Amino acid sequence: xxxxRDVRGVVSWGSIGPAMTLGQPTPxxxxxxMRPHVEVKDTDSxxxxxxxIIESSYVLVRNEQRAISGILTTTDLSQQFQDLAEPFLLIGxxxxxxxxxxxxxxxxxxxxxxxxxxxxxxxxxxxxxxTLGEHIRLIENRDNWVRLGLKADRAVxxxxxxxxxxxxxxxxxxxxxxxxxxxxxxxxxxVQFVHQLKARQAPQQGRAV
Numbered sequence: 001x002x003x004x005r006d007v008r009g010v011v012s013w014g015s016i017g018p019a020m021t022l023g024q025p026t027p028x029x030x031x032x033x034m035r036p037h038v039e040v041k042d043t044d045s046x047x048x049x050x051x052x053i054i055e056s057s058y059v060l061v062r063n064e065q066r067a068i069s070g071i072l073t074t075t076d077l078s079q080q081f082q083d084l085a086e087p088f089l090l091i092g093x094x095x096x097x098x099x100x101x102x103x104x105x106x107x108x109x110x111x112x113x114x115x116x117x118x119x120x121x122x123x124x125x126x127x128x129x130x131t132l133g134e135h136i137r138l139i140e141n142r143d144n145w146v147r148l149g150l151k152a153d154r155a156v157x158x159x160x161x162x163x164x165x166x167x168x169x170x171x172x173x174x175x176x177x178x179x180x181x182x183x184x185x186x187x188x189x190x191v192q193f194v195h196q197l198k199a200r201q202a203p204q205q206g207r208a209v
Contacts, residue, residue, distance in 0.1 A: 004067040007060060009034035014057055042069060046080070053077050087171045087179055090187040094164055097194040098135050102127045105147050105204050106138070114138045132165045149202025160190055 001007050011033050019033040020026060027033055039060040040049045053059050053074055063069040103126070112124040114137040124130065130138070136158055139145050145154045167187065170178050 001068065007037045007039070007068060010037045010058070010060075011035075012057065039068070040072075050077065086184065087167065087187065090184075090191055091164060091168045091171055093191050094161075094187070094194055095132060095135075097191075097198050098132070098161070099127045099130075101148055101150065101194075101198055101201060102130075102135065102138065106144070110144075111138070132161070132168055136161055136165060149204070150197055151200055151202075152197055160193075164190060 009031075011030055012035075015035045016033045023032065037060055038052060038056040038058070039062050040052065042061050042063045049059060053072060054077075058071055058073045060068050061070045061072055106127075108125060111127060111130060114130065114134045115122060115124050116131065116134060122129070127135075139148060139161075140154070140158045142154065150157070164187065167179060167183055
């Protein structure tokens, strides 16, 4: 750049590699590896410029004052989508583990009995039809907890699972930006905990129908 507004070009591994391989003679100066730059406006939608970022591995970002204010790379893009997707994936994994812990240990009637009273006509045929809140309602019952054969403190487990339920509500309403790094770490830790708990779960005595 000659100043904050005028860009002469871009040099990257993507431009150096071909220049070193195909250049005759071998390039000696930066200008011999320089390519025209790709830029977007800082007001552009991220989803509108994704393909340009992927194709070029980067874009320069120009602000409303016509100055280059930064650079956005495929690494940044990957991090952004990981940040957006991670809570969905973690909560989905927790729900799958909880369903696996419950599956086959209660009858269809017992599962239907914990259905939300505000939704009485929703069919409940299996554990897959229960919400996370209904899972909590099922296992916070002391007798039901015993039937699960889990080696953990029931009150603590229910409390932590309710935290997951509240975070799930934010995530499913696309408010994952409100989730703090502490809460993300809590989700990661709870995934590991329920995975280990499921692995040590006492075998079920016959399958409930």
